[in-house]
Amino acid sequence: MNDTSPKKVIDVMMQNDAFSKWLGIERVFDGTGNSSIKMVVRREMLNGFDILHGGVSFSLADSALAFAANSHGIQSVSIENSIHYHLPAKEGDELTAKANEISKSNKLAVYEVVVTNQKNEKVATFKGTVYRTKNEWKV
Amino acid sequence: MNDTSPKKVIDVMMQNDAFSKWLGIERVFDGTGNSSIKMVVRREMLNGFDILHGGVSFSLADSALAFAANSHGIQSVSIENSIHYHLPAKEGDELTAKANEISKSNKLAVYEVVVTNQKNEKVATFKGTVYRTKNEWKV
Amino acid sequence: MNDTSPKKVIDVMMQNDAFSKWLGIERVFDGTGNSSIKMVVRREMLNGFDILHGGVSFSLADSALAFAANSHGIQSVSIENSIHYHLPAKEGDELTAKANEISKSNKLAVYEVVVTNQKNEKVATFKGTVYRTKNEWKV
Amino acid sequence: MNDTSPKKVIDVMMQNDAFSKWLGIERVFDGTGNSSIKMVVRREMLNGFDILHGGVSFSLADSALAFAANSHGIQSVSIENSIHYHLPAKEGDELTAKANEISKSNKLAVYEVVVTNQKNEKVATFKGTVYRTKNEWKV
Numbered sequence: 001m002n003d004t005s006p007k008k009v010i011d012v013m014m015q016n017d018a019f020s021k022w023l024g025i026e027r028v029f030d031g032t033g034n035s036s037i038k039m040v041v042r043r044e045m046l047n048g049f050d051i052l053h054g055g056v057s058f059s060l061a062d063s064a065l066a067f068a069a070n071s072h073g074i075q076s077v078s079i080e081n082s083i084h085y086h087l088p089a090k091e092g093d094e095l096t097a098k099a100n101e102i103s104k105s106n107k108l109a110v111y112e113v114v115v116t117n118q119k120n121e122k123v124a125t126f127k128g129t130v131y132r133t134k135n136e137w138k139v
Numbered sequence: 140m141n142d143t144s145p146k147k148v149i150d151v152m153m154q155n156d157a158f159s160k161w162l163g164i165e166r167v168f169d170g171t172g173n174s175s176i177k178m179v180v181r182r183e184m185l186n187g188f189d190i191l192h193g194g195v196s197f198s199l200a201d202s203a204l205a206f207a208a209n210s211h212g213i214q215s216v217s218i219e220n221s222i223h224y225h226l227p228a229k230e231g232d233e234l235t236a237k238a239n240e241i242s243k244s245n246k247l248a249v250y251e252v253v254v255t256n257q258k259n260e261k262v263a264t265f266k267g268t269v270y271r272t273k274n275e276w277k278v
Numbered sequence: 279m280n281d282t283s284p285k286k287v288i289d290v291m292m293q294n295d296a297f298s299k300w301l302g303i304e305r306v307f308d309g310t311g312n313s314s315i316k317m318v319v320r321r322e323m324l325n326g327f328d329i330l331h332g333g334v335s336f337s338l339a340d341s342a343l344a345f346a347a348n349s350h351g352i353q354s355v356s357i358e359n360s361i362h363y364h365l366p367a368k369e370g371d372e373l374t375a376k377a378n379e380i381s382k383s384n385k386l387a388v389y390e391v392v393v394t395n396q397k398n399e400k401v402a403t404f405k406g407t408v409y410r411t412k413n414e415w416k417v
Numbered sequence: 418m419n420d421t422s423p424k425k426v427i428d429v430m431m432q433n434d435a436f437s438k439w440l441g442i443e444r445v446f447d448g449t450g451n452s453s454i455k456m457v458v459r460r461e462m463l464n465g466f467d468i469l470h471g472g473v474s475f476s477l478a479d480s481a482l483a484f485a486a487n488s489h490g491i492q493s494v495s496i497e498n499s500i501h502y503h504l505p506a507k508e509g510d511e512l513t514a515k516a517n518e519i520s521k522s523n524k525l526a527v528y529e530v531v532v533t534n535q536k537n538e539k540v541a542t543f544k545g546t547v548y549r550t551k552n553e554w555k556v
Contacts, residue, residue, distance in 0.1 A: 012187070013186075013187035014187065015187070016185075016186075016187045016189065017185075017186045017187040017192070018182060018183045018184070018185050018186075019183065019184050019185060019186055019192035019194065019195060020186065020187075020192070021183075022183050043157060044157045044158065044160075044161050045157070045158050046155075046156075046157050046158060047152075047155075047156045047157075047158055047159065047202075047205070048151070048152035048153065048154070048155045048156040048159075048205075049214075049216070050155065053156070053158035053159070053198060053201070053202075054198075054201050054217050054220065055158065055194060055195070055197050055198025055199075055201045055202070056158060056194070056198070058194050058197045058198070058201070058220070059192060059193075059194025059195070059197070059198070060194075062192070062193050062194045062197070063186075063192075063194070066186070066187075075188075077188070077224075078193050078224055079223070079224060079496075079525060079546055080221065080222060080223040080224065080497060080527075080546055081193065081197070081221065081222055082219065082220065082221035082222075082360055082405070082499065083219060083220055083221075084218065084219045084380070084381075084388050084405065084407065085216075085217055085218060085219065086380065086381040086388065087381075102362070102364065102400065102403055103362075103364040103365075103400060107524065107548065108496060108548065110362050110364065110403070110497075112403075122380065122381060125380055125388070125390075125405075127360070127362065127403075127405065129362065129496055129497055129546065131524070131525065218357075218386060218407055219358060219388075219407055221360065221499055221544070223519070223520075223527050223544065223546065225519065225520040225527065226520075241501070241503065241539065241542055242501075242503040242504075242539060246385065246409065247357060247409065249358075249501050249503065249542070251542070261519065261520060264519055264527070264529075264544075266499070266501065266542075266544065268357055268358055268407065268501065270385065270386065290465070291464075291465035292465065293465070294463075294464075294465045294466075294467065295463075295464045295465040295470070296460060296461045296462070296463050296464075297461060297462050297463060297464055297470035297472065297473060298464065298465075298470070299461075300461050321435060322435045322436060322438075322439050323435070323436050324433075324434075324435050324436060325430075325433075325434050325435075325436055325437065325480075325483070326429070326430035326431065326432070326433045326434035326437075326483075327492075327494070328433065331434070331436035331437070331476060331479070331480075332476075332479050332495050332498065333436065333472060333473070333475050333476025333477075333479045333480070334436060334472070334476070336472050336475045336476070336479070336498070337470060337471075337472025337473070337475070337476070338472075340470070340471050340472045340475070341464075341470075341472070344464070344465075353466075355466070355502075356471050356502055357501070357502060358499065358500060358501040358502065359471065359475070359499065359500055360497065360498065360499035360500075361497060361498055361499075362496070362497045363494075363495055363496060363497065
């Protein structure tokens with residue numbers, strides 16, 4: 001066990017997470033096994049259809065999953081992820097990603113993430129498995 | 140049918156694809172139903188573990204899939220994607236994503252993408268489904 | 279639109295669904311876009327580890343998804359599915375699969391299914407996309 | 418390390434795998450990290466559309482993956498699987514599932530499986546991750 005607070009772990013993760021900074025991620029809630037983060041869609045995140053590149057909504061969801069998974073104080077890395085797209089997102093949209101823990105064992109855990117826009121419509125749903133390493137976060 | 144060349148379609152897609160530009164994507168091969176692209180991992184693409192953020196390797200694969208899927212001249216959008224991570228990538232690594240068409244019907248098509256590094260090691264494998272709309276690319 | 283009741287559509291589907299009969303599926307709830315079904319794990323459903331073969335829990339979830347998706351009266355077929363296993367199931371366990379609609383457009387819809395055992399523990403979670411054909415169910 | 422032959426491990430697995438027996442699985446090739454198996458589609462495997470229930474093609478692929486993954490002599494269990502359907506299968510079709518290892522580390526391995534019919538058309542493609550336990554197969 002490890003009583004490191006989720007907030008402290010995610011502080012350290014975010015400090016060194018250059019890509020999450022580029023995304024402009026803002027933390028809404030740091031839970032134990034849960035996380036909520038948000039970002040605003042910028043021009044440079046759009047694809048050739050002038051809508052948000054799927055890779056960016058994926059990245060937001062992936063960061064939410066990473067925060068939720070590492071919140072237990074154990075370094076945990078993604079094995080696989082999948083995403084379903086429900087609605088396009090546009091420049092200026094504010095997206096929120098909420099990650100919830102579905103199951104957790106000694107070495108593995110599974111999370112689902114829902115990405116919604118400012119109207120609370122589902123933009124994407126995401127799911128993923130992490131491998132829980134032997135390393136604790138030193139915070 | 141549509142005899143638009145893959146090269147012309149992808150020229151137009153890339154012209155307007157701000158995020159693929161940010162990724163620094165370079166086209167290696169524009170095929171009909173296939174695509175190969177590459178990029179170099181930059182500092183700002185790393186996560187809190189100092190390795191490539193999963194969302195960035197996903198994005199590279201997703202762009203390869205988009206080019207392969209749209210190469211037929213029909214506007215096609217991702218429905219769902221999944222990724223498995225095999226090896227971490229680091230700053231300076233050169234990643235290549237090759238997309239191949241597995242199946243294509245009137246309204247749907249499925250692609251798989253392999254992402255390799257400069258040593259030709261598998262970094263990630265990716266799979267996805269697109270919906271083929273009624274709109275042709277005007278190029 | 280189509281005001282065919284979910285119950286009638288699923289009656290017809292079940293009548294002809296030999297494999298769902300082999301599974302011993304019992305319907306708990308027939309909703310519009312939702313479905314709940316259950317079955318008991320039998321000896322012949324076990325794999326070489328003496329636990330439920332993954333393909334059988336998948337099949338139960340897949341049937342729940344099919345009932346939920348077709349409940350609107352439009353013939354709908356699976357494009358892709360994914361499953362995460364959380365706990366093994368054993369002979370005699372009673373499994374319930376609940377399917378919920380996450381999104382639905384003209385041609386596509388996405389469902390998630392949770393499979394639980396008689397202790398209400400999560401055994402598996404499942405997700406999938408269907409293609410909505412032009413054919414209505416005649417019931 | 419473990420020099421148990423794939424053939425011996427799969428002999429033991431098949432002996433106790435009631436559901437693979439129900440499927441009528443016949444082994445074509447037992448490799449190290451690879452497997453090829455086949456079966457014939459029977460009436461009782463069909464769904465309400467009178468085509469092969471998705472859960473059965475999934476089960477065939479899942480068994481191929483299990484044989485490939487356990488062929489190293491280490492007991493390995495599925496964490497997650499996904500399947501894409503390309504063509505329907507009908508009563509009397511002979512389906513072959515070939516599983517290949519994409520990556521393998523100490524605790525995890527990833528496989529892809531292609532399911533083809535007697536005309537060598539792709540019926541489904543399948544992917545999955547296993548967790549490699551500490552237990553060796555005693556054969």
